[in-house]
Amino acid sequence: MKKYTEMTKEELEALKKELLAKYKEYQAKDLKLNMARGKPCVEQLNLSMGMMDVLSAGSDLTCDDGTDCRNYGVLDGIHEAKVLLADMMEVGVDNIIIYGNSSLNVMYDTIARSMTHGVMGSTPWARLDKVKFLCPVPGYDRHFKITEYFGIEMINVPMTPNGPDMDMVEKLVSEDESIKGIWCVPKYSNPQGYSYSDETVRRFARLEPKANDFRIYWDNAYTIHHLYDDKQDELVEILAECKKAGNPDMVYKFASTSKISFPGSGVSVLASSLNNLEDIKKQLGIQTIGHDKVNQLRHVRYFGNINGMKEHMRKHADILRPKFEAVLEILERELGGLGIGEWTKPNGGYFISFDSLDGCAKDIVARCKKAGVEMTGAGATYPYGKDPHDSNIRIAPSYPPISDLIVAAELFALCVKLSSIERLLSK
Amino acid sequence: MKKYTEMTKEELEALKKELLAKYKEYQAKDLKLNMARGKPCVEQLNLSMGMMDVLSAGSDLTCDDGTDCRNYGVLDGIHEAKVLLADMMEVGVDNIIIYGNSSLNVMYDTIARSMTHGVMGSTPWARLDKVKFLCPVPGYDRHFKITEYFGIEMINVPMTPNGPDMDMVEKLVSEDESIKGIWCVPKYSNPQGYSYSDETVRRFARLEPKANDFRIYWDNAYTIHHLYDDKQDELVEILAECKKAGNPDMVYKFASTSKISFPGSGVSVLASSLNNLEDIKKQLGIQTIGHDKVNQLRHVRYFGNINGMKEHMRKHADILRPKFEAVLEILERELGGLGIGEWTKPNGGYFISFDSLDGCAKDIVARCKKAGVEMTGAGATYPYGKDPHDSNIRIAPSYPPISDLIVAAELFALCVKLSSIERLLSK
Numbered sequence: 052m053k054k055y056t057e058m059t060k061e062e063l064e065a066l067k068k069e070l071l072a073k074y075k076e077y078q079a080k081d082l083k084l085n086m087a088r089g090k091p092c093v094e095q096l097n098l099s100m101g102m103m104d105v106l107s108a109g110s111d112l113t114c115d116d117g118t119d120c121r122n123y124g125v126l127d128g129i130h131e132a133k134v135l136l137a138d139m140m141e142v143g144v145d146n147i148i149i150y151g152n153s154s155l156n157v158m159y160d161t162i163a164r165s166m167t168h169g170v171m172g173s174t175p176w177a178r179l180d181k182v183k184f185l186c187p188v189p190g191y192d193r194h195f196k197i198t199e200y201f202g203i204e205m206i207n208v209p210m211t212p213n214g215p216d217m218d219m220v221e222k223l224v225s226e227d228e229s230i231k232g233i234w235c236v237p238k239y240s241n242p243q244g245y246s247y248s249d250e251t252v253r254r255f256a257r258l259e260p261k262a263n264d265f266r267i268y269w270d271n272a273y274t275i276h277h278l279y280d281d282k283q284d285e286l287v288e289i290l291a292e293c294k295k296a297g298n299p300d301m302v303y304k305f306a307s308t309s310k311i312s313f314p315g316s317g318v319s320v321l322a323s324s325l326n327n328l329e330d331i332k333k334q335l336g337i338q339t340i341g342h343d344k345v346n347q348l349r350h351v352r353y354f355g356n357i358n359g360m361k362e363h364m365r366k367h368a369d370i371l372r373p374k375f376e377a378v379l380e381i382l383e384r385e386l387g388g389l390g391i392g393e394w395t396k397p398n399g400g401y402f403i404s405f406d407s408l409d410g411c412a413k414d415i416v417a418r419c420k421k422a423g424v425e426m427t428g429a430g431a432t433y434p435y436g437k438d439p440h441d442s443n444i445r446i447a448p449s450y451p452p453i454s455d456l457i458v459a460a461e462l463f464a465l466c467v468k469l470s471s472i473e474r475l476l477s478k
Numbered sequence: 479m480k481k482y483t484e485m486t487k488e489e490l491e492a493l494k495k496e497l498l499a500k501y502k503e504y505q506a507k508d509l510k511l512n513m514a515r516g517k518p519c520v521e522q523l524n525l526s527m528g529m530m531d532v533l534s535a536g537s538d539l540t541c542d543d544g545t546d547c548r549n550y551g552v553l554d555g556i557h558e559a560k561v562l563l564a565d566m567m568e569v570g571v572d573n574i575i576i577y578g579n580s581s582l583n584v585m586y587d588t589i590a591r592s593m594t595h596g597v598m599g600s601t602p603w604a605r606l607d608k609v610k611f612l613c614p615v616p617g618y619d620r621h622f623k624i625t626e627y628f629g630i631e632m633i634n635v636p637m638t639p640n641g642p643d644m645d646m647v648e649k650l651v652s653e654d655e656s657i658k659g660i661w662c663v664p665k666y667s668n669p670q671g672y673s674y675s676d677e678t679v680r681r682f683a684r685l686e687p688k689a690n691d692f693r694i695y696w697d698n699a700y701t702i703h704h705l706y707d708d709k710q711d712e713l714v715e716i717l718a719e720c721k722k723a724g725n726p727d728m729v730y731k732f733a734s735t736s737k738i739s740f741p742g743s744g745v746s747v748l749a750s751s752l753n754n755l756e757d758i759k760k761q762l763g764i765q766t767i768g769h770d771k772v773n774q775l776r777h778v779r780y781f782g783n784i785n786g787m788k789e790h791m792r793k794h795a796d797i798l799r800p801k802f803e804a805v806l807e808i809l810e811r812e813l814g815g816l817g818i819g820e821w822t823k824p825n826g827g828y829f830i831s832f833d834s835l836d837g838c839a840k841d842i843v844a845r846c847k848k849a850g851v852e853m854t855g856a857g858a859t860y861p862y863g864k865d866p867h868d869s870n871i872r873i874a875p876s877y878p879p880i881s882d883l884i885v886a887a888e889l890f891a892l893c894v895k896l897s898s899i900e901r902l903l904s905k
Contacts, residue, residue: 088550096548100535108527121523123515123741151578152770159765167593167604167628177594177604193767200764201594314550316772337627338586340620343579343770345743 054390055471067472070465074422077462082423084459089241089401090450091310091367098366099312105352112348120344126336127328132318132347138357139274140306140322141288147322148331151342154307154319158268159197161303161321164334165231165264166201171300171330173264176203176231185223185233187215189404189432189443191241194234194270198434205434208233210243214251224260232266238286239273242432242445243404244397246284256292258301266327267293267302273400274306275364278372282398290322299324308350310367310401311360318347371401374448378403378460385464391471394446403446404432411470412441418466424459481817482898494899497892501849504889509850511886516668516828517877518737521797525790526739532779539775547771553763554755559745559774565784566701567733567749568715574749575758578769581734581746585695586624588730588748591761592658592691593628598727598757600691603630603658612650612660614642616831616859616870618668621661621697625861632861633657637670641678651687659693665713666700669859669872670831671824673711683719685728693754694720694729700827701733702791705799709825717749726751735777737794737828738787745774798828801875805830805887812891818898821873830873831859838897839868845893851886 055063106112112120114129128136128149137144150157169175176182183204186195190210198205206223208215214237224230235255237247247255255267269289277283293301300323308317321331354360379396382405386392394405407415412429419426427445430436446463448456482490533539539547541556555563555576564571577584596602603609610631613622617637625632633650635642641664651657662682664674674682682694696716704710720728727750735744748758781787806823809832813819821832834842839856846853854872857863873890875883 090550093546096546099548100537103533103537104535106530108531110527110530119520119523121526121740121743123517123736153766153768156766163590163594167590175604177602193764196764200761309550313548313772315768316548316770334627337620337623339580339583341580341742343743343773345740346770346773 052388054388055475056390058475060476063472063476067469067476070469070472073465074418074469077422077465080423082458082462084423084451084455085425086447086451086456086459086463087425087427088450089447091314092370092450092452094370095367095449096313098363099353102312102349102353106345106349112345114348118344120348123340125341125344126332126339128342129344129347129351131351135351135354135356135360136318136320137322139360140271140304140320142290142304142322145325146290146328147320148328148335149342149347150319150321152307152315152317152319154270154272154305154309155193157319157321158194158270158305160338161268161331162197162201162203164331168334170264170266171326179229181229183227183230185215185220185230186434187233187235187240188434189242189438189445190234191236191270192431194268195434198234203231206230207434207439210240210245212245214245214247217251217254221254221258224258224262224265226261228261230260231262231264232268234268234270236270236272237289238271238284239276239397239400241272241400242402242443243395244400244402245395247286249287252287252289252292256289256296256298256301258298260301265301269302269304271304271306272310275361276310276367276401277364277399278368278375279398280365284398290324294324300326303327311364312350312353316346318342318350371449374453374456375403377453377457378446378448381457381460381464385461386467389468392467401447401449403448405444405446406442407444407467408471408474409440409442411467411474412438412444414470414473415444415463415466418469419463422462422466424462426463479815481815482902483817485902487903490899490903494896494903497896497899500892501845501896504849504892507850509885509889511850511878511882512852513874513878513883513886513890514852514854515877516874518741518794519797519877519879522794522876523740525793526780529739529776529780533772533776539772541775545771547775550767552768552771553759553766555769556771556774558778562778562781562783562787563745563747564749566787567698567731567747569717569731569749572752573717573755574747575755575762576769576774577746577748579734579742579744579746581697581699581732581736582620584746584748585621585697585732587765588695589624589628589630591758595761597691597693598753606656608656610654610657612642612647612657613861614660614662614667615861616669616865616872617661618663618697619858621695622861625661630658634861634866635660637667637672639672641672641674644678644681648681648685651685651689651692653688655688657687658689658691659695661695661697663697663699664716665698665711666703666824666827668699668827669829669870670822671827671829672822674713676714679714679716679719683716683723683725683728685725687728692728696729696731698731698733699737702788703737703794703828704791704826705795705802706825707792711825717751721751727753730754738791739777739780743773745769745777798876801880801883802830804880804884805873805875808884808887808891812888813894816895819894828874828876830875832871832873833869834871834894835898835901836867836869838894838901839865839871841897841900842871842890842893845896846890849889849893851889853890
């Protein structure tokens with residue numbers, strides 16, 4: 052295969068003509084496909100339907116400690132659910148609070164509380180002239196939207212296959228007291244599927260932030276979301292590591308069962324030090340009497356324990372793996388060796404990250420759209436929606452049926468080729 | 479019956495001796511009873527157990543419009559749940575947002591958002607020198623805790639059987655731009671069980687607040703929570719009335735199904751003008767992807783429609799009515815005509831409000847506690863926990879079995895007598 056960058060103008064023009072004809076064929080098909088959203092597919096949702104049967108009209112909804120799950124009370128979660136989710140979080144049962152249906156909501160509320168009430172007695176951020184967050188890029192758009200909404204200035208930190216550029220992180224947080232946090236998706240990161248190396252986690256735990264209300268926002272969204280049995284990324288556990296490093300209060304760890312049971316009808320969880328949890332519960336007790344304990348119990352009765360949950364995740368993997376592999380096969384077949392794009396090959400999570408030639412991402416996404424394939428908006432993986440290189444595109448293979456996915460991925464590859472040729476011809 | 483206030487010192491001393499002997503008998507019983515919390519009892523919870531059966535592993539969890547309730551999406555609630563809850567709220571289906579499991583949480587978030595982002599473009603309250611709320615008293619402690627948490631100054635407004643003192647409300651809101659809201663439980667108020675008169679609601683709708691971000695926080699917690707078939711309080715609908723009065727955006731109306739289905743596992747709802755909802759959704763879309771749609775669907779499939787829900791509430795009433803009547807009978811029998819206390823006789827809701835002689839409430843609650851009966855803390859019904867007369871006590875008859883309730887109410891009456899005598903003797 053000849054690299055596009057090594058082709059003559061004439062060769063590129065000829066190729067463009069050929070590819071445009073193909074593109075028109077796709078347009079004629081009137082496609083309506085979607086590779087934009089990290090949503091489980093119907094087959095995945097079906098995996099958890101048994102959960103609808105574990106509680107019935109004849110069930111006793113009483114907890115081991117006598118708590119009636121049907122009534123008010125229990126601010127931080129029923130004990131048996133804490134056991135299950137503490138195991139999922141790889142922390143002690145006392146180190147967690149179980150919340151409602153959305154970990155995003157927990158993250159939002161964490162920032163909102165810091166704005167109005169500070170962190171463990173610090174000055175409320177709303178009273179400060181400037182508050183900043185570090186944002187490993189590319190990253191998760193909904194993280195960035197939260198900090199943007201609260202007027203927090205976001206600073207890009209480049210991601211590497213081992214995690215964020217830690218030299219930069221260490222330098223910035225030790226120098227600037229206005230830096231109050233960093234967004235992390237440490238395992239199977241969104242969108243690259245990278246997992247932080249042991250060294251990265253240890254350097255995180257040993258940060259020496261200038262701000263004593265600096266916290267690491269550790270969104271462990273894909274903690275047991277492996278694609279393979281034999282290739283599983285494992286992380287050094289950050290809470291234990293922070294404690295060891297003398298920074299016990301420096302991290303909030305978030306997760307939910309959204310991509311384990313049902314998105315929007317699962318349970319979410321926050322893990323942190325006892326000091327942080329005490330601080331948080333002061334606010335939480337004002338905000339609510341408690342979260343949905345019946346749903347907590349439903350999850351416990353369905354999964355039983357962490358092993359049941361991990362077994363369940365194998366079934367998710369069996370559905371997702373062929374989809375990831377189909378996309379990766381097409382990218383390799385269509386774009387391998389052409390020098391016009393690179394992509395990640397994750398062992399878990401929900402996304403593949405694609406990097407085009409600089410200045411092509413928006414155009415690629417627009418071309419896909421015109422032919423009926425919806426991609427995540429170019430730029431979405433960067434704070435303020437601004438990708439400085441206009442090159443990153445997030446591919447979400449989970450939702451479409453595999454037959455659709457193949458068509459969508461092939462069209463995507465075609466659009467990458469066309470955009471790249473235009474770009475090379477315009478130089 | 480001779481009034482205590484008309485007794486001689488000698489008569490009071492003799493009575494005191496007799497009552498103290500009775501009190502010691504109660505203490506010897508080693509009671510552990512609770513009239514503190516507005517919690518449904520086990521029999522009430524059992525009423526909704528059928529809800530555990532409406533969805534099963536074989537169910538189709540698809541909405542009428544094709545939405546799969548098991549997946550991400552739908553920020554403001556599924557359509558069929560909106561229909562059900564709009565009817566409960568007595569507003570149009572477009573005028574509501576369905577939230578998670580707790581209306582308290584919705585109220586908290588509403589204040590939190592106003593603090594950081596203002597109301598429909600107004601200055602964020604956190605940036606103002608002073609923010610004040612009007613608090614009809616006695617009222618709901620958890621309302622007051624929210625405003626206290628955010629440093630909002632609370633101004634007491636006396637309640638009457640027709641609602642808050644509207645002369646005072648009208649004067650204050652028209653003069654003071656720092657007054658941004660008023661907490662209302664308009665129907666079967668907490669703790670008095672009063673319902674606002676038509677005139678009160680109309681005067682609310684016609685308020686002319688100096689602050690354009692002033693809102694009425696209309697917590698319609700007991701909207702269909704009647705005790706009787708033939709004595710039901712009905713309210714003029716506030717959203718429609720505000721619209722008619724040219725103040726369409728002046729009210730947020732809150733409710734939930736906590737005391738209809740399961741406390742903590744129900745669905746909550748906010749009703750307001752389209753302008754307010756648009757403003758709120760801008761924030762809500764940052765905070766979450768959506769609330770628990772499976773639980774919304776569960777409620778729809780169980781209740782069917784508002785008539786099914788009202789029928790269900792009759793069963794609650796059948797359980798609660800004898801409890802309220804037992805307490806009221808004891809209060810009348812033990813305290814009627816003695817001139818040492820007054821109490822309300824509500825047609826619905828969860829509470830009876832008791833007013834002792836000034837300066838007795840704390841002592842009464844303490845005496846009850848020493849004999850094993852837990853009451854709501856004296857003062858809890860006032861902002862900052864400060865009842866200026868130390869006279870109001872909230873009685874919650876719903877939770878204990880009726881046999882316990884009778885013992886607890888009789889002990890309570892005894893403690894009222896003892897405290898009153900002490901008070902009269904100390905003058």
